[in-house]
Amino acid sequence: MPQIERSIVPRKKKKDQKPVFLIVLCVVLLLLYIVGSNEQTLGIYLTFGIAFGFILQRSRFCFAAGFRDPVIVGSTSILRAIVIAMVIMTITFSIIQYHSLLQGIPTIPGHIYSIGFHTALGGFLFGVGMVIAGGCATGTLMRIGEGFLMQCIVLIGFLIGTLLGARHFPWWEKNFINEAPSIHLPSYFGWPGSIGLQIGVLMLLFYLLKRYEDKHNIML
Amino acid sequence: MAEIRIDCLYEACPIPLLKAMKKLKKIAVGDVLIIETDHSCAIKNFTEWTQKNNLPCEIVEVDNGEWEIRLIKR
Numbered sequence: 001m002p003q004i005e006r007s008i009v010p011r012k013k014k015k016d017q018k019p020v021f022l023i024v025l026c027v028v029l030l031l032l033y034i035v036g037s038n039e040q041t042l043g044i045y046l047t048f049g050i051a052f053g054f055i056l057q058r059s060r061f062c063f064a065a066g067f068r069d070p071v072i073v074g075s076t077s078i079l080r081a082i083v084i085a086m087v088i089m090t091i092t093f094s095i096i097q098y099h100s101l102l103q104g105i106p107t108i109p110g111h112i113y114s115i116g117f118h119t120a121l122g123g124f125l126f127g128v129g130m131v132i133a134g135g136c137a138t139g140t141l142m143r144i145g146e147g148f149l150m151q152c153i154v155l156i157g158f159l160i161g162t163l164l165g166a167r168h169f170p171w172w173e174k175n176f177i178n179e180a181p182s183i184h185l186p187s188y189f190g191w192p193g194s195i196g197l198q199i200g201v202l203m204l205l206f207y208l209l210k211r212y213e214d215k216h217n218i219m220l
Numbered sequence: 221m222a223e224i225r226i227d228c229l230y231e232a233c234p235i236p237l238l239k240a241m242k243k244l245k246k247i248a249v250g251d252v253l254i255i256e257t258d259h260s261c262a263i264k265n266f267t268e269w270t271q272k273n274n275l276p277c278e279i280v281e282v283d284n285g286e287w288e289i290r291l292i293k294r
Contacts, residue, residue: 014284060264065233072234073269134232134259146260147285150230 056142064130064139074216076209083206090198098191108184116180118172133157221250228257229286236262237269240291247293255289263287 028050036043055061066078093110100109130136133154135143140158143151185194224247228236236257243253255266263279266289270277278290 014281017284060261062233062261065261065265068234069265073237073265073272075268075272077268143260148232148259150232 052138053142053145056138057146062139063136064134067127068131070209070212070216074213076213080206080209083202083209087199087202090195090202094186094191094195097186112182112184114177114180114182116177118176118180129161221252222247223252223254225254225256228255228259228262230258232259233261233265236289237265240266240289244291244293249293251293253291253293255291256286257289258286260285260287263289 032043032046032050035046061081062078063082066082069075069077070079097108097110126136130139133140133151135151135154137158140151140154144155185198188194189197224243226239226243228239231239236255236259240253240255247253255262257263266277266279269275270291275294276292280288280290282288
């Protein structure tokens, strides 16, 4: 493989960003202290938010790329990472839900919503939007933090969309969503059966995605 | 050996990769293609794609948050 000669020198000297980092770190810690001492749960939320942002930025984990790259370049590495994340979530959420049921909490923790045609339609619309915008919600926020200007425009659109959606949601809920069934798998198959089924399906998906990547080498 | 630059500043994924793919078809073998980008995810995109297609690729951070991706057509 021919090597590219390392000939280029930086056009301008890079600015040292350490002072900015220290200032931002101080502001974040101060904010965490103020928020956390007033209301502990909000402090925990903020800590998790910062941790999520840091991990997303460092790992380049991008949901939009995960669902887009298989089609555009035939690479499924991020999508397979999402599948692995779902396996981990399945196991941990089962533990959380089972634990809370044992303690006699009547409602099952977690977002359990009704599924139906509207779920698929909403997913499709969101998918089209996020590929054009170049990022989903977390990706957009992470890149604004990085200083990528284009995503600021996306954020404005995102806010408008969210506000409109929140305003019109009751009508959709009344006409389409309420009639659809909510399904909690453990109520049908039992805990071991439902966890086994879900992990089995996810592992099958992982295997199929790996085979797809090996077979497809898309070069436009 | 010509050097071809494409300006992908302010463009989000997957535009830099798509532009590079299009340009790569037109240039001659041995030419160097330089993609200027400020989108950090494009770096990950490119490293994966070039490895898969066995293209020599070098990435230089020319400024804070600004990269040059250099490819050679084979």
